[in-house]
Amino acid sequence: MLLQAVLLLLLQCLASTLGQYELCKSLVSTDEGSVWEYYACQPKSASMKDYMRIKVDPPGITCGNPPERFCTLENPYLCSDECDASNPDLAHPPQLMQDRERNGLITYWQTVTWRRHPEPLLANISMSWNKSLELTDDILITFEYGRPTIMVLDKSMDHGRSWQPYQFYADDCLDAFNMPPKQVRDLSPANITRVICTEQYSRWVGSKNDKNVKFEVRARFAVFAGPRLQNMDSLYTRMESMKGLRDFFTFTNLRLRLLRPALGGTYVQRDNLLKYFYAISNIEVPARCKCNLHASQCLLQDGNLQCQCEHNTTGQDCQRCKKGFKAKSWKAGSYLPTPNGTPNTCTIAGSSSGSNCECYGHSNRCSYIDYLNIITCVSCKHNTRGQNCQHCRLGYFRNASAELDDESVCIECNCNQMGSVHDRCNGTGFCQCKDGATGAKCDDCLPGYYWKQGCYPNICDEEMLLCQNGGTCNQNQKCICPPEFKGVLCQHSRCEAGKDCNAASSPHLSMATLLLCTLLAHLLAMLTPH
Ligand SMILES: *[C@@H]1O[C@H](CO)[C@@H](O)[C@H](O)[C@H]1NC(C)=O
Ligand SMILES: *[C@@H]1O[C@H](CO)[C@@H](O)[C@H](O)[C@H]1NC(C)=O
Ligand SMILES: *[C@@H]1O[C@H](CO)[C@@H](O)[C@H](O)[C@H]1NC(C)=O
Ligand SMILES: *[C@@H]1O[C@H](CO)[C@@H](O)[C@H](O)[C@H]1NC(C)=O
Ligand SMILES: *[C@@H]1O[C@H](CO)[C@@H](O)[C@H](O)[C@H]1NC(C)=O
């Protein structure tokens, strides 16, 4: 008993000394004994360069194969340096952008020189984490031998499937990107997520004076949290309320597109192209794992970062409820109300609101129906219905590959309106077809039927219902008859009264023969004795 009390005290003490949102739960004592309390929580910020996978493009852009001399912008006539991939002391491979440097020794990745001028010297650096991350401070890219005069930072939020520009960098934004130059301090709270082009980090200041190119996160945070970030609550409140703000700092991949190297403040000097190249010694990416406020730890597992999910959530980003904990739909934790937020824990199926009403996560509400003496789920979502939201609504059918608590458990029948009797279907999605219609959705016709906003029996075809007397069958819907024939299958001659009509073959002639027939009939009548 005493031990427990001490433990409790210790935990509470720990909680109060920890930073904001660093604890997912703690044991607290109440009148009914000690119980767990849950809080919104997030992992600490970390140096994500330690976990990044780096790839440079095009192949062969890294210097040293074959070995190559290079000069510097400050002293273009001193070209004694050499890059040689086969010599560890003279090699400059990509991993030197993410290593931890020791004893003040600067190590860097370096590209080939701009020997092929005027063809542009282009290089891409792709960084991937296979994990959603949220920036917590400035991205810092350190260039040795001068910063590029044109460059783009891109980001992806879907593991590299789609990309968007994050920030443009140029010594002349209008010239390079047709964008007016901006700085983060020009931005207001309303347009803080605007993608800008900045000239701040591209102008020539000497290669040793300012080596860093920044993507400003701190300055953007400061717009809400104050210059020394003393009011983080205000930032976190905005994160919840301002659309797109959290996403703006979220990424799974980053990409640097280097489009033109440092030029030393002048034009490209064609007589010494060995002084133009890119060299990066460090890429700092301070960020935290995105765990949707459901984890305070994020650890490397099988080579990938993984949130250590609490609140009975699971998934790489704690983006789902654990199996069996889907009494209500999954929700991210919330920073609100500050300072502790709301954990939005997943709760065990069947235990929601004290009753024993399972709704498979399709409803948050149950109601007691007095005269039936049952408890039933109210307003089942995701096209479900039933006491436990365990059935599909009419017009929907059960998705065989989804669990009962899956949001896509019910699939729309999608019956063809013209071809089917109604919009309901059976358990495997088959609709009930009208005569002549077929197919799961009744959008096809049986043999012997044609489709025209529904299925109709063929009028003619190439087998049983052949058009006669040279008529042709048009889309099974009608025979197109030669002029002298009529009838559904062109089976009737147009001048049955006469005897000689059949031979005629043009409307003009047919008229003439018709006349002739009449004349003959009259003649016959005249000659016949009364
Ligand atoms: C860099 O990536 C962009 C976008 O995928 C691509 O269009 C470009 O060709 C790449 N450049 C190099 C040098 O690989
Ligand atoms: C990315 O992470 C997921 C989840 O941890 C894992 O299943 C997948 O294999 C990883 N992909 C790579 C290329 O490591
Ligand atoms: C952001 O908004 C401020 C004030 O509303 C405006 O002065 C500034 O030009 C805007 N910046 C951009 C990049 O649109
Ligand atoms: C998660 O489930 C366990 C049982 O497996 C339970 O002890 C714990 O209290 C649950 N946590 C939350 C936050 O609901
Ligand atoms: C059926 O459920 C699976 C598993 O959730 C899902 O991937 C699939 O998209 C669903 N099918 C349809 C048609 O919604």
Ligand SMILES: *[C@@H]1O[C@H](CO)[C@@H](O)[C@H](O)[C@H]1NC(C)=O
């Ligand atoms: C639905 O109808 C189709 C076609 O009539 C049939 O093959 C299937 O077995 C039916 N499925 C169920 C669950 O009744």
Ligand SMILES: [Ca+2]
């Ligand atoms: Ca380095």
